[in-house]
Amino acid sequence: MYQYDQYDQQLVDERVAQFRDQTRRYLAGELSDDEFRPLRLHNGLYIQRHAPMLRVAIPYGLLSSRQLRKLAEIARRFDKGYAHFTTRQNIQFNWPALEQVPEILAELATVEMHAIQTSGSCIRNITSDPFAGVAGDEVIDPRPWCEILRQWSTFHPEFTFLPRKFKIAVNGALEDRAVIRAHDIGLELQRDESGETGFRVLVGGGLGRTPIIGEEIASFVPWQHILTYCEAILRVYNRYGRRDNLYKARIKILVKALGIEAFREQVEAEWAHLKNGPSTLTEAELARVAGHFVDPAYQVLPSVDRDFERRQADSKAFSAWVNRNVRAHKKPGYAIVTLSTKHHRIAPGDVTAEQMDQVAAWADEYSFGELRVTHEQNLVLADVRQADLFALWQQARDAGLATPNIGLVTDIISCPGGDFCNLANAKSIPIANAIQARFDDLDYLHDIGEIEINISGCMNACGHHHVGHIGILGVDKNGQEWYQVTIGGSQGNDTTLGKVIGPSFSASEMPDVVEQLITTYLARRHADERFIDTVRRIGTAPFKQDVYADRQPQRKVANA
Amino acid sequence: MPEIIKNGRIVSDDWQVITLPEGETAATIALPAGRVIVPLAVWQTRREALAARIDLGEIGVWLDGTEDPLAIAADLARLPVVAIRFPKFSDGRGYSSAVLLRQRLGFGREMRAIGDVLRDQFNYLKRCGFDALQPAEGRYSRPQLEAAIASLNDFSQPYQASVADPKPLFGRLSRAA
Numbered sequence: 001m002y003q004y005d006q007y008d009q010q011l012v013d014e015r016v017a018q019f020r021d022q023t024r025r026y027l028a029g030e031l032s033d034d035e036f037r038p039l040r041l042h043n044g045l046y047i048q049r050h051a052p053m054l055r056v057a058i059p060y061g062l063l064s065s066r067q068l069r070k071l072a073e074i075a076r077r078f079d080k081g082y083a084h085f086t087t088r089q090n091i092q093f094n095w096p097a098l099e100q101v102p103e104i105l106a107e108l109a110t111v112e113m114h115a116i117q118t119s120g121s122c123i124r125n126i127t128s129d130p131f132a133g134v135a136g137d138e139v140i141d142p143r144p145w146c147e148i149l150r151q152w153s154t155f156h157p158e159f160t161f162l163p164r165k166f167k168i169a170v171n172g173a174l175e176d177r178a179v180i181r182a183h184d185i186g187l188e189l190q191r192d193e194s195g196e197t198g199f200r201v202l203v204g205g206g207l208g209r210t211p212i213i214g215e216e217i218a219s220f221v222p223w224q225h226i227l228t229y230c231e232a233i234l235r236v237y238n239r240y241g242r243r244d245n246l247y248k249a250r251i252k253i254l255v256k257a258l259g260i261e262a263f264r265e266q267v268e269a270e271w272a273h274l275k276n277g278p279s280t281l282t283e284a285e286l287a288r289v290a291g292h293f294v295d296p297a298y299q300v301l302p303s304v305d306r307d308f309e310r311r312q313a314d315s316k317a318f319s320a321w322v323n324r325n326v327r328a329h330k331k332p333g334y335a336i337v338t339l340s341t342k343h344h345r346i347a348p349g350d351v352t353a354e355q356m357d358q359v360a361a362w363a364d365e366y367s368f369g370e371l372r373v374t375h376e377q378n379l380v381l382a383d384v385r386q387a388d389l390f391a392l393w394q395q396a397r398d399a400g401l402a403t404p405n406i407g408l409v410t411d412i413i414s415c416p417g418g419d420f421c422n423l424a425n426a427k428s429i430p431i432a433n434a435i436q437a438r439f440d441d442l443d444y445l446h447d448i449g450e451i452e453i454n455i456s457g458c459m460n461a462c463g464h465h466h467v468g469h470i471g472i473l474g475v476d477k478n479g480q481e482w483y484q485v486t487i488g489g490s491q492g493n494d495t496t497l498g499k500v501i502g503p504s505f506s507a508s509e510m511p512d513v514v515e516q517l518i519t520t521y522l523a524r525r526h527a528d529e530r531f532i533d534t535v536r537r538i539g540t541a542p543f544k545q546d547v548y549a550d551r552q553p554q555r556k557v558a559n560a
Numbered sequence: 561m562p563e564i565i566k567n568g569r570i571v572s573d574d575w576q577v578i579t580l581p582e583g584e585t586a587a588t589i590a591l592p593a594g595r596v597i598v599p600l601a602v603w604q605t606r607r608e609a610l611a612a613r614i615d616l617g618e619i620g621v622w623l624d625g626t627e628d629p630l631a632i633a634a635d636l637a638r639l640p641v642v643a644i645r646f647p648k649f650s651d652g653r654g655y656s657s658a659v660l661l662r663q664r665l666g667f668g669r670e671m672r673a674i675g676d677v678l679r680d681q682f683n684y685l686k687r688c689g690f691d692a693l694q695p696a697e698g699r700y701s702r703p704q705l706e707a708a709i710a711s712l713n714d715f716s717q718p719y720q721a722s723v724a725d726p727k728p729l730f731g732r733l734s735r736a737a
């Protein structure tokens with residue numbers, strides 16, 4: 001993974017010094033709340049329901065074991081011994097004290113980490129494919145590009161006070177695992193006929209209050225020009241994006257208002273001035289950054305390990321875990337392991353300091369000292385030898401990180417919701433846990449097959465509910481917590497937004513509702529059909545009918 | 561005389577920034593003697609009438625966040641100073657206006673940030689080409705303003721190319737692989 005040179009380190013150190021002084025001036029009354037707010041948000045610091053919340057950047061989801069140990073240490077020293085992995089591949093601490101945040105940032109800087117631009121109206125952490133560099137369907141490794149974009153977007157002098165937050169995702173594989181269609185800019189790495197690297201550029205996607213699928217603004221931008229092209233998009237947005245209404249300030253609203261054609265024209269006109277300018281990337285810079293992402297020292301191994309096969313035959317539990325949580329690797333004899341954080345007694349994405357230390361140890365022992373965070377809030381060890389899987393599984397099981405449920409009902413994506421977040425209409429974690437508890441039976445779980453349930457506590461959609469096969473959104477009705485259900489959403493190459501099935505439900509009804517949706521699916525599915533495929537084939541009506549059939553019509557439609 | 565930061569130093573400044581109070585119009589507002597920075601609307605309506613003072617170098621123009629720098633492209637040779645107003649420090653349009661003035665239009669004289677100008681943005685402002693920074697009157701005491709100068713250099717080697725750093729870090733310095 002990328003290693004800082006003296007300049008990267010200096011910037012992060014300077015940032016710590018800057019924020020230390022800003023915090024001091026704030027506490028001394030020299031900075032008003034209004035003046036301090038964007039400064040702390042640019043360092044990931046929210047003032048939340050119980051205490052401040054600090055969001056630390058995990059650039060494109062990549063972590064070293066050393067960094068994870070530092071996060072564990074911070075969780076112990078400054079927090080309550082755990083932290084929360086987010087749907088944007090970052091990590092959040094829920095209980096740090098404001099006065100201590102500069103100290104936490106200084107600790108992070110010692111392991112090449114920071115909380116820069118993890119919040120606020122600026123370019124946020126770049127997100128990407130958690131299987132980058134190891135997936136068989138990869139066309140071009142996105143990681144060097146993510147790092148190049150990270151550097152370009154860090155403290156960009158022109159684009160630090162945008163109308164609203166700005167999210168960029170990069171995908172380099174055939175299957176889109178970075179949800180690029182739901183980002184302000186989505187970049188898809190491609191090769192043209194001559195084999196040159198470039199990007200298909202999507203713009204104006206996003207979930208939130210007004211979910212919109214991104215549209216193509218450029219079919220191929222050669223790699224040398226990607227920074228100037230992004231700069232052109234950002235400049236048009238910075239100048240013309242709405243600043244009068246928070247809810248209309250994202251770039252998607254500007255793109256919709258102008259239409260993609262007119263927006264493209266403006267961007268191209270701007271780009272004409274920037275193209276071939278000083279920000280044009282060089283072979284040397286690309287080679288320098290890409291040099292950090294070469295393959296680790298893989299061993300030459302047989303494509304199937306005998307012992308591994310035998311273990312699977314011997315242990316149903318191990319083989320269930322392998323089937324769900326282990327993916328094929330591009331190198332023979334290696335595997336990609338997803339450690340599940342999903343369990344009905346903990347919040348999705350929550351990991352204790354002790355677990356972090358354990359995962360760090362496994363990363364060192366089995367996976368070249370590195371790991372990744374997925375936007376589904378799980379952790380990935382990307383380079384494990386098949387021969388090590390059984391040992392890893394045993395340890396992960398003891399640590400509570402081996403639930404064999406990746407991609408299944410209980411692998412729920414959930415935002416922190418009303419338990420932690422100020423903006424929430426409703427709680428999301430207890431809903432996730434109640435559904436997970438309902439589907440505790442593993443055989444049943446596996447029979448249901450692949451399904452994605454996403455929960456957000458409000459329309460800001462941090463839990464990506466629009467693109468869940470089943471999406472659950474917390475809504476407020478006269479001060480009470482209700483839940484609106486959508487079905488048919490999906491992420492990936494065919495990203496679609498789910499449709500609302502009808503009036504919303506109370507918290508206690510939610511496990512029944514989900515179970516009913518699944519019963520309908522099981523009754524109507526064709527062989528080998530996933531939940532989402534059945535919804536697509538038969539539409540939402542049969543699901544709606546069954547869910548509402550034996551429910552009192554006492555509810556009114558909550559605000560959509 | 562108010563004090564501003566010019567090229568990294570505190571200087572006394574005799575430019576008066578003229579705003580249009582309610583009830584006044586660009587055509588009628590009285591302009592005091594001496595050096596004045598007028599709103600774009602005043603410049604556009606009274607350019608001819610002010611010709612003599614313009615020739616003396618007494619007239620500058622300020623732009624609001626919504627006003628396009630291209631509107632004064634043809635006038636830049638006659639302007640000793642262009643100011644860009646930040647209605648709120650968190651309204652970032654002025655950064656793009658500044659970059660356009662410097663890079664697209666080649667404006668080389670004083671470019672001044674006025675309005676809600678705070679030390680925590682000094683480094684970004686400098687990199688976008690502002691050489692003069694005028695925090696709102698009374699926002700900083702003299703010692704605070706002196707301390708604020710350090711913020712100009714919050715980041716000593718930024719990644720990006722900008723007005724202040726014509727090359728990005730990768731073109732400016734050699735970075736070991």
Ligand code: SF4
Nearest residue numbers: 415421424457458462
């Ligand atoms: S979706 Fe709403 S409730 Fe959930 S974390 Fe985001 S802002 Fe908070």
